[in-house]
Amino acid sequence: MPGPGVVPEAIPGEGPGVPAPELLARARLLVAPGLSASLVRELERIAGRGAEPLVGGVTADGPLLCVGAALPDALRTERLLWFHSVNAGTDPLLAAGPWPAGALLTRTVGRMGERIAQYVLGWVLAECQAVPEYVAQHARAEWRRLPTELVAGRTALVYGTGRIGGAVAGLLRSCGVRTVGVGRTARTGAPPAGFDRVIGAEEDPDAEAEELAGARWVVAALPLTGATEGFFGAGRFAAVRGATFVNVGRGATVDPVALEGALRGGGVRRAVLDVLPEEPAAPGDPVWRLPRTVITSHSAGITADEDVAQDFAACWEAVAAGRRPELAVDTGRGY
Numbered sequence: 473m474p475g476p477g478v479v480p481e482a483i484p485g486e487g488p489g490v491p492a493p494e495l496l497a498r499a500r501l502l503v504a505p506g507l508s509a510s511l512v513r514e515l516e517r518i519a520g521r522g523a524e525p526l527v528g529g530v531t532a533d534g535p536l537l538c539v540g541a542a543l544p545d546a547l548r549t550e551r552l553l554w555f556h557s558v559n560a561g562t563d564p565l566l567a568a569g570p571w572p573a574g575a576l577l578t579r580t581v582g583r584m585g586e587r588i589a590q591y592v593l594g595w596v597l598a599e600c601q602a603v604p605e606y607v608a609q610h611a612r613a614e615w616r617r618l619p620t621e622l623v624a625g626r627t628a629l630v631y632g633t634g635r636i637g638g639a640v641a642g643l644l645r646s647c648g649v650r651t652v653g654v655g656r657t658a659r660t661g662a663p664p665a666g667f668d669r670v671i672g673a674e675e676d677p678d679a680e681a682e683e684l685a686g687a688r689w690v691v692a693a694l695p696l697t698g699a700t701e702g703f704f705g706a707g708r709f710a711a712v713r714g715a716t717f718v719n720v721g722r723g724a725t726v727d728p729v730a731l732e733g734a735l736r737g738g739g740v741r742r743a744v745l746d747v748l749p750e751e752p753a754a755p756g757d758p759v760w761r762l763p764r765t766v767i768t769s770h771s772a773g774i775t776a777d778e779d780v781a782q783d784f785a786a787c788w789e790a791v792a793a794g795r796r797p798e799l800a801v802d803t804g805r806g807y
Contacts, residue, residue, distance in 0.1 A: 490796055491553045491576055495535045499553050502526040504540030507558070511777040515539055518785045539784065541565075548572055556787060558780045560584050560636070560773065561722065562801050563696040577801040578787045582779020585639030588720050591772035592640050592691055593647070595744045596623060599716060604766075624648025629683050631703075632693035632721060633664055636773070640691055640720070642666030652683050684711040689718060696722035697806040709734035716742040720772045723748035728759065735763050746772040 491499075503512050503523045516523050519537065524530070528544030535553040541564075543555055548569050554576040557565060562579050571577065598604065602618040609616060626649055630641045633653040641651040642665060651667050658672035671679045684690065690712060694700045704717075705727040717740050719726055728749065734740040743765040751770055753759050759767065787797040801807060 489574070489576070490791055490794055491535075493792070493794070495553055496537070496791060499535040499537040500524060500530075502530065502536055502538045502540075502547075504542070504558070506541075507539070507780075508777055511780060514777075514781040515784060518781070518788050539780070543568065545569060550574070554578070554791070556580070556780075556784050557801075558775060560775070561695060563722065563806060566803060566806050571803045575803075576791070576797075577803055578783070578797050578799045579801055580775055580780050580783045581635050581799060582775060582783055584773035584775060584779065585636045588636055588693070588773040589639040589643040591746065591768075592689075592718055592720060593643050595718060595766075596628075596644065596649075596689060596716075599742065622648075626650065626688035627652060627683070627686055628689040628691060629654060629687040629715075630667070630691045630693060632695075633659075633667065633670055634693075636720070637691075637693040638664055638666045640666075640693060644689075649689075652687075654680060654683075681711045684708065684715070685713045687712070687715045690715045692717070692719040692721045692725060694721040694725045695807040696724050700725045702727045704731070706730040706733065709739060712739045714739070714741050716740070716744065718744045718746075720746050723751065732758075732762055735765065742766075744768070746770055 501516065501519050501521050501523045502525065503515060504526045512523050526538050526540045528546035530536070530547065534551070536547060536551050537553055538547065538555045539558065541558050543565055550572055552572045552575040555565070557577065557579045560579055560581050562577060565577070600621045600623055602620050605618050624647065628641070628644050628649050629652050630637045631654045633655040637653060641653060645651045645666055645668070653664065653667040653670040654673050655670055656672065657675055659670050663670045671683065673680050692704060694703060700722070701724050703725045709730050712734060717731070723745070731740065731743060735743060741764065743762065745765065746768045747770055748759060748767070753767065783799055787799055790797040
C-alpha cells in the first residue's frame with residue numbers, strides 16, 4: 473500500500489489471477505435485483521447461462537459469478553470466483569469486509585471518462601464565460617457587461633492519470649489548455665495521451681507545489697484508498713493561488729475543513745463538487761454553505777446499461793482467453 477501523498481495508478485497484471493476455465497464453465501451467474509431486465513438478458517447472453525438474483529441467501533454449491541454494486545456478506549467466501557462491479561469505484565465493495573482470496577474483481581468504466589470530461593469542460597467554460605454571474609444578473613433584471621476569459625493557454629492540473637483523468641485532460645487540451653497530470657510517480661518517456669506533462673507527487677513534491685501555484689483549475693479524479701483519503705488537505709490547498717477546484721473522484725479524498733479554509737481565504741477561487749464524503753448531503757450539512765461552491769449529485773459520470781454490458785463482455789472475453797482483464801482491480805491496493 474502506498475504511503476500518504478501517493479497518487480495510485482493501475483498496474484496491469486497485479487492482484488488476483490484469472491479464473492480457471494472449468495470453474496468459469498460451472499459458475500452460477502448472480503445479478504443484482506435492481507438491474508434492468510434488458511441488461512440482465514444481455515449479461516445472460518454474454519455468459520451463456522441464466523441469471524439468478526444476487527442475494528445473501530444463495531445456498532447451493534458451486535462457484536459464483538456476480539454482477540452488481542454490493543456483495544452480501546454471506547457470499548464473501550471461497551465460492552466467489554469473479555465479481556463484476558456495475559460502478560467504476562470499488563472502494564465500498566472492498567471496505568465492506570475482507571475480499572475473498574483469489575476472487576477476481578472487475579469494474580465498469582464504459583464511456584464514463586467521456587461523460588466526466590464533458591462535465592469538467594462544461595463547468596470550465598461556464599466559469600470563463602461568467603455564466604453563474606449572468607444567471608444571477610438575470611434574476612435581478614440587471615444589464616451589465618462582465619469580464620470573460622479564454623481557456624487557451626491556462627493550466628489544468630489533473631490528479632489521476634488513468635482512463636478518467638486522461639479523458640478529462642484530453643478534452644481540455646483540445647481547447648488549448650495546458651494539461652499536467654499528477655500520478656503516483658512520474659512516467660518515463662512521452663506523457664500519456666491527453667497530457668503535456670506528468671509529475672509524480674511522491675518523488676517531486678516541489679514540482680507539484682509549483683504547478684499548484686500556477687494552475688487555473690485543479691481537477692481531482694482520484695479513487696479512494698488508504699493513501700488518498702484526505703489527500704487534498706491544508707498543505708496542498710495552501711499551495712493553490714486562485715485555482716478553481718473540481719472534484720469528480722471521491723469525496724473522502726478531500727479534507728472539507730481545509731477546503732473551506734482555502735475558499736474563505738481566497739486561495740481556491742471556486743469549487744465544483746460532484747462527490748462528497750457523505751452522500752447524499754442532508755439539507756443542514758455545512759457543505760451547502762461553502763462560499764463560491766456548486767454541488768452536483770454524483771452525476772458527472774452516471775453509468776448506463778450499455779456501459780455495464782460492454783465492459784462485462786470485454787472482461788468475459790479476456791477471462792475466457794486466460795488473460796487478466798484491463799478492468800481488473802488490484803484488491804490489495806484498492807484500485
